[in-house]
Amino acid sequence: MFGYYLKRIFSAIVTLFIIATLTFFMMRAIPGGPFTREKALPDQIIAQLNAKYNLDDPVIVQYLNYMKGIATFNFGPSFRELGLTVNDLIRQGLPGSMKVGIVAVLMILVFGIPMGIISALKQNKPIDYTVMVLATIGVTVPSFVVATLYIYLISSRVSWIPITGLSNPIAFIGPAIALSGYSLSYVARLTRSSMLEVLRQDYIRTARANGLSETRVIGKHALKNALIPVVTYVGPMIAAILTGSFVVERIFAINGIGRYFVESVSNRDYTVIIGMTVFYAGLYIFMVLLVDIAYSFIDPRIKLGKRTGD
Amino acid sequence: MKKLFSVFVVFALVFGFAACTGDVEGNTLRWNIGADPLTIDPTLNGASDGGDVINQTFEGLVREINGIVYPGIAESWETSTDGKTVTFTLRESNWSDGTPLTAGDFVYSWLRGMDPSTASEYSWIWEYTNVVGSVDLVYWTDVCNNTTEVCNVYVQGALVGAENADGKDDSTGLTLAETKALVGVKAINDTTLEVKLVNPTAYFVSLMAFYHFMPTKKSAVEAVGGEDGLWAKNPNLVVSNGPFVLTRYVGGEGLRLEKNQEYWNKKEVYLAAIEGEFVDLETTAYAKYNAGEYDFIPSVPSVMIPTLIALSDEFYVYPLLGTYYYSFNLERVEWQNAKLRKALALAINRQAICDALSAGQLPAAGFVPPGFIDNQGKDFAAESGNYGIDPGAGSQAQAVALFAEAAADLGKTVAELKTYLNGKVILYNTSEGHKMVAEMVQENWKSVLGVELTLQNQEWAVFQNTRKNGDFDIARGGWLTDFMDPAGMLAIFTTGNAYNDPNYEVAAYDTLLAESQSTTDMAVHFQKLYAANDMLMAAMPVIPVYYYSDVMMAKSYLVNWGRSVLGSVDFTHAKLNR
Numbered sequence: 001m002f003g004y005y006l007k008r009i010f011s012a013i014v015t016l017f018i019i020a021t022l023t024f025f026m027m028r029a030i031p032g033g034p035f036t037r038e039k040a041l042p043d044q045i046i047a048q049l050n051a052k053y054n055l056d057d058p059v060i061v062q063y064l065n066y067m068k069g070i071a072t073f074n075f076g077p078s079f080r081e082l083g084l085t086v087n088d089l090i091r092q093g094l095p096g097s098m099k100v101g102i103v104a105v106l107m108i109l110v111f112g113i114p115m116g117i118i119s120a121l122k123q124n125k126p127i128d129y130t131v132m133v134l135a136t137i138g139v140t141v142p143s144f145v146v147a148t149l150y151i152y153l154i155s156s157r158v159s160w161i162p163i164t165g166l167s168n169p170i171a172f173i174g175p176a177i178a179l180s181g182y183s184l185s186y187v188a189r190l191t192r193s194s195m196l197e198v199l200r201q202d203y204i205r206t207a208r209a210n211g212l213s214e215t216r217v218i219g220k221h222a223l224k225n226a227l228i229p230v231v232t233y234v235g236p237m238i239a240a241i242l243t244g245s246f247v248v249e250r251i252f253a254i255n256g257i258g259r260y261f262v263e264s265v266s267n268r269d270y271t272v273i274i275g276m277t278v279f280y281a282g283l284y285i286f287m288v289l290l291v292d293i294a295y296s297f298i299d300p301r302i303k304l305g306k307r308t309g310d
Numbered sequence: 311m312k313k314l315f316s317v318f319v320v321f322a323l324v325f326g327f328a329a330c331t332g333d334v335e336g337n338t339l340r341w342n343i344g345a346d347p348l349t350i351d352p353t354l355n356g357a358s359d360g361g362d363v364i365n366q367t368f369e370g371l372v373r374e375i376n377g378i379v380y381p382g383i384a385e386s387w388e389t390s391t392d393g394k395t396v397t398f399t400l401r402e403s404n405w406s407d408g409t410p411l412t413a414g415d416f417v418y419s420w421l422r423g424m425d426p427s428t429a430s431e432y433s434w435i436w437e438y439t440n441v442v443g444s445v446d447l448v449y450w451t452d453v454c455n456n457t458t459e460v461c462n463v464y465v466q467g468a469l470v471g472a473e474n475a476d477g478k479d480d481s482t483g484l485t486l487a488e489t490k491a492l493v494g495v496k497a498i499n500d501t502t503l504e505v506k507l508v509n510p511t512a513y514f515v516s517l518m519a520f521y522h523f524m525p526t527k528k529s530a531v532e533a534v535g536g537e538d539g540l541w542a543k544n545p546n547l548v549v550s551n552g553p554f555v556l557t558r559y560v561g562g563e564g565l566r567l568e569k570n571q572e573y574w575n576k577k578e579v580y581l582a583a584i585e586g587e588f589v590d591l592e593t594t595a596y597a598k599y600n601a602g603e604y605d606f607i608p609s610v611p612s613v614m615i616p617t618l619i620a621l622s623d624e625f626y627v628y629p630l631l632g633t634y635y636y637s638f639n640l641e642r643v644e645w646q647n648a649k650l651r652k653a654l655a656l657a658i659n660r661q662a663i664c665d666a667l668s669a670g671q672l673p674a675a676g677f678v679p680p681g682f683i684d685n686q687g688k689d690f691a692a693e694s695g696n697y698g699i700d701p702g703a704g705s706q707a708q709a710v711a712l713f714a715e716a717a718a719d720l721g722k723t724v725a726e727l728k729t730y731l732n733g734k735v736i737l738y739n740t741s742e743g744h745k746m747v748a749e750m751v752q753e754n755w756k757s758v759l760g761v762e763l764t765l766q767n768q769e770w771a772v773f774q775n776t777r778k779n780g781d782f783d784i785a786r787g788g789w790l791t792d793f794m795d796p797a798g799m800l801a802i803f804t805t806g807n808a809y810n811d812p813n814y815e816v817a818a819y820d821t822l823l824a825e826s827q828s829t830t831d832m833a834v835h836f837q838k839l840y841a842a843n844d845m846l847m848a849a850m851p852v853i854p855v856y857y858y859s860d861v862m863m864a865k866s867y868l869v870n871w872g873r874s875v876l877g878s879v880d881f882t883h884a885k886l887n888r
């Protein structure tokens with residue numbers, strides 16, 4: 001088991017290294033630089049700025065220096081946000097993104113999974129149709145539409161619901177709905193179809209034949225297996241939701257890293273781009289690892305680090 | 311009895327304070343600033359959102375509100391008879407920390423702005439000030455050894471090695487310190503600031519209202535933890551001299567400014583505080599404004615503009631000193647003929663474009679927008695005339711005639727010229743607005759002249775690169791000037807100017823602009839500028855399309871707020887009559 005984790009951690013480091021390297025060189029291959037402005041700066045001024053941020057070193061030297069920094073979790077200075085480092089930006093934006101993200105993830109799990117189960121158990125009944133229609137709407141309507149409608153129809157008309165920011169618990173409602181809408185609906189659909197498939201399995205019939213109570217059949221035997229595909233989806237989804245959404249953060253004016261990431265690309269803020277990419281990739285890899293561990297609990301057939309036949 | 315008394319005192323205190331805070335809250339302006347400014351250090355700033363904040367927290371030698379230049383920290387000023395020395399007399403004033411502000415503070419800030427190691431984005435503006443020695447300092451470069459004349463080489467823009475640098479500027483041979491010492495800015499005493507100019511510069515005093523020239527205090531700028539302009543965002547470090555002072559700054563969220571009790575003119579500052587937020591999405595900010603959460607917003611969603619113009623008395627449109635235009639790439643053989651360029655310029659229906667954009671833009675009949683006043687008090691653009699450009703479709707017949715003349719000049723038939731130009735590309739940076747303008751221009755050229763150009767858009771940074779490299783046929787451009795003289799518009803088309811996208815290189819034009827700058831006689835100054843404008847419009851290296859405008863909304867109970875013609879909002883004398 002320990003050896004398995006060691007191997008996973010090693011492969012994660014290699015993956016992050018490759019991602020950082022690719023991002024570094026790809027960003028530099030795109031025309032434009034961090035000092036491209038609405039009113040183009042004179043060449044001499046750009047040269048001064050390049051000198052200030054060591055962008056006048058040969059690319060390979062910049063690359064080596066940058067990698068040295070990353071190894072010590074120092075992602076370097078932002079070229080646009082004067083005086084701030086990438087670490088500062090992550091520190092500044094992550095809490096906002098995380099807070100909304102956690103609420104959204106809880107909503108997905110607390111509403112999405114039960115909705116799917118109920119739907120499966122009441123297949124082709126009115127409640128099933130209702131849930132599936134809602135889920136279809138949730139998957140197809142983009143988050144910016146949900147967010148804009150929420151502001152227009154609800155928060156701008158009700159004085160005690162803040163339109164922007166996260167100043168009180170009520171303020172979380174809009175961003176969390178907009179952020180979770182797609183995944184919540186997707187999880188509901190996934191749970192439903194997976195549940196329906198499991199309910200048709202022989203072992204469920206056996207369990208019922210043995211006279212187990214319906215609650216026990218569903219709760220213990222069916223649900224555990226039905227959740228495997230859901231867990232597979234939810235892991236990476238959590239990574240994506242916790243790192244914030246550009247659209248939702250922009251519309252609700254939330255100070256989060258989702259917008260820093262997107263803005264850094266159009267600003268060619270190289271260090272921020274790589275820092276955010278590596279951060280996101282790291283979180284993603286960690287969540288995938290958690291999913292693998294979760295499998296071993298849910299599905300007794302899966303043993304981590306052991307190949308069948310060994 | 312004693313107990314009762316103390317209860318009474320407590321009550322009085324509580325209610326007294328409550329009344330106080332109630333007052334401050336009621337007298338606090340709620341303002342959406344827009345994007346979170348990259349910096350609010352006047353010397354480092356180069357963006358309009360930062361400029362809006364700085365205009366409230368700092369004050370230069372003068373303050374310009376609604377086009378009028380008022381004395382600021384300078385009480386008065388005097389220009390020598392040869393026009394080359396300007397002497398400012400500063401009023402007795404204090405920094406927000408209570409220490410006196412002196413002429414030396416201006417010298418310090420200005421030299422910091424020019425110093426290449428500061429790497430201020432706006433330092434190039436010193437070129438336009440004509441201050442003696444400033445350009446040498448701004449562009450001080452050292453990659454060569456001056457004695458051996460061996461220089462380091464740049465490979466793909468990156469400096470390879472620095473072993474040939476010798477601490478001396480490559481062209482003047484002076485060290486940084488020597489170059490600094492030669493800059494013509496001097497504090498004669500605490501209240502007298504003397505500035506030496508290379509040439510008389512008519513607009514010099516009004517330019518001093520611009521944020522780059524506002525004073526900063528050395529001890530604050532160089533405080534530990536205040537590097538790279540962070541001091542200006544840190545309430546514990548910031549020291550400023552404007553009507554308001556920063557008391558809170560939360561990155562990505564907002565800031566709070568409170569009335570500066572040390573401001574020299576504080577009796578004419580009526581707001582107790584300003585709460586600013588950084589909501590950069592116009593639709594969200596507009597919703598908050600309508601819900602009564604903001605008193606002032608700097609922009610509105612563009613789809614709302616036509617309705618607001620018609621129905622809202624809280625909506626304001628102001629002209630900006632800037633022009634939206636297309637550049638011909640004069641390096642390319644097909645654009646060498648001036649008649650052809652003029653034909654294309656005349657074929658455009660500018661009024662239709664402005665109507666479609668509907669944000670208060672004005673059809674451009676020249677490159678210089680209205681708003682510059684000449685030596686006789688007349689508007690420069692109005693005096694220059696329209697150069698045959700009708701705002702609507704009125705000059706299209708003339709365009710067809712010129713197109714035929716151009717064909718004859720080029721030894722082609724009209725049909726041949728059309729085929730020759732078909733498929734040339736109009737390049738613009740990706741945006742719905744730019745796309746719409748390009749489509750309308752394309753349609754005008756097709757229907758009026760029968761020429762079919764194609765459209766191409768590029769992401770902003772890529773576009774800038776392409777345009778700078780001269781890799782285009784016709785490219786979109788926009789220029790907003792930073793000071794109140796037409797030279798600020800016309801000078802970009804001089805040989806070698808970084809913004810001369812069409813590569814218009816005409817010695818006679820360069821001479822006219824140089825002459826306009828070297829005279830003390832304002833009549834001559836404007837005479838040369840009028841001539842230069844005529845020459846530019848006859849050659850038409852660019853096609854002016856429209857003059858920019860600025861929109862904003864302010865609640866009707868917010869009065870006396872002002873605006874600089876260069877675009878910054880001004881709440882110095884604003885009042886809330888809620």
